[in-house]
Amino acid sequence: MFLQPVVRCKNPDCTTPSAARIRLPYPNPPRIGATPPDWPQNDWKLRLICRECDHWYVYEKKDVQWAPFSYPLADHSGLDFWSVELECAAPNCGSRTRWHVLDNSQLSETELLEFVLRADPVVVCENGHPLSLAGVGSSSAQKAMSV
Numbered sequence: 001m002f003l004q005p006v007v008r009c010k011n012p013d014c015t016t017p018s019a020a021r022i023r024l025p026y027p028n029p030p031r032i033g034a035t036p037p038d039w040p041q042n043d044w045k046l047r048l049i050c051r052e053c054d055h056w057y058v059y060e061k062k063d064v065q066w067a068p069f070s071y072p073l074a075d076h077s078g079l080d081f082w083s084v085e086l087e088c089a090a091p092n093c094g095s096r097t098r099w100h101v102l103d104n105s106q107l108s109e110t111e112l113l114e115f116v117l118r119a120d121p122v123v124v125c126e127n128g129h130p131l132s133l134a135g136v137g138s139s140s141a142q143k144a145m146s147v
Ligand SMILES: [Zn+2]
Pocket: 009, 010, 011, 014, 019, 050, 051, 052, 053, 054, 055
């Protein structure tokens, strides 16, 4: 058994059991019985979109808990933790934001991008431009081993 960092979806209407805990990637997670690492850092922030209810929130250190699992997330073939970087296409902006999704349905990169741009509420850049309306200049998606 391994300890893995998890967060709870912050949407009070998200009732599906799998949404209760969203696993976060963590390299070499400790075995159960070990003291959980002091992770993440105090200024850590993560934009995470719930795969079940499409709602996104910013998660912080206080939202992170450690929970036991049979094996590390990295060894779980049906779960992919994605990090999607979007560049804002609004004039004179160009800010880049990262969006994270724990996918359980083998989304393609195109489907993943569509999922992010359909999130609720509309995803916005650092300067508040709605990315699904203002547009995305460039995007990249990769499976993340850490956040
Ligand atoms: Zn949710």
